[in-house]
Amino acid sequence: MSTTLLQKARTVIRPSREAMLHRDPSVNRFWNDNKETFEAAWTEWENENGHAGIALDSSLYASALRRAIEEAWKDPTKETEVKDLWTEVFPNVYKAQFFDPDKLPVLRDYLKKVADADIPLRPPYGIVLNRGGAMLDPRSEGYLAAPTFQAFYQDLMDRYMRPVSRLLFPDVYGYDSQTFGFSIAWQAGKDTKLQPHTDASSVTLNINLNLPGEDFSGSAVRFMDSNSRKVESLTFEPGTALIHHGRVPHASEPITEGERQNFVLWLYGERGQIPYQHGPAAEPISAKQRWTIPQINSDGFAPF
Secondary structure (H helix, E strand, O other): OOOOHHHHHHHOOOOOHHHHHOOOHHHHHHHHHOHHHHHHHHHHHHHOOOOOOOOOOHHHEOHHHHHHHHHHHHOHHHOHHHHOOOEEEEOOEEEEEOEOOOOHHHHHHHHHHHHHOOOOOOOOOOOOOOOOOEEOOOOOOOOOOOHHHHHHHHHHHHHHHHHHHHHHOHHHOOOOOEEEEEEEEEEOOOOOOEEEEOOOOOEEEEEEOOOOOOOOEEOOEEEEOOOOOOEEEEOOOOOEEEEEEOOOOEEEOOEEEOEEEEEEEEEEOHHHOOOOOOOOOOOOOOHHHHOOOOOOOOOOOOOO
């Protein structure tokens, strides 16, 4: 019997954690040499019902956000109903209920099946080598290439994140054609914190994927305002999201108990272009322009 690509992907010799931590050239070669094999393996896994009984669709979103988004796509003049759902919780940092907490088990069950598929996934070691994380965007090595997930991810970026970003941060328009994303899973006693930094994004969306009752201690996101020097630690509940300019300094505080799971999603322009912090004021655009999808292909550039 011939070996399938799924079987091949599961048995390939993988780079060590140490090699990944030290960015050994062999790690890059590993992902590049096996790219087509891994992509085909995810399709094979899906065709064999690896995610049987799990549907990733619009029902996962918080109902108020989903209804407002759908109406705005039909009639952009109704976009204020979307904007009203976001509360400014720190200078230029907004919060809203993004996923329905009661539907989060569907997404988490899917991610559990993905982990159990035993197909190599590249962790987001450009920031920290997070054991439970994965790259989500096709521009990244070793990304989660399952077709069902990719359709869900692209819809999230195109129909939800981008128009919301343009509503809250007008200067990102024109610097939002490219997508990037990864998941993280902070675990007490393991990869526990992230030092103060800014993101190489025009805008960042951070979504808490913890289930109701899946509590943790610590691991707040600490934001720093460059103008006022104000510092504040923010927590966000299951299914809620924080959105902010990538240039806003922030950090993850140490997690002391439990786990915290998140999607971290970025938008930026071609070849990593982002708006100037002290540049000229953004040119006004119409509601109709905000609710469009850029007709620009991925440039293949990955920030890390």
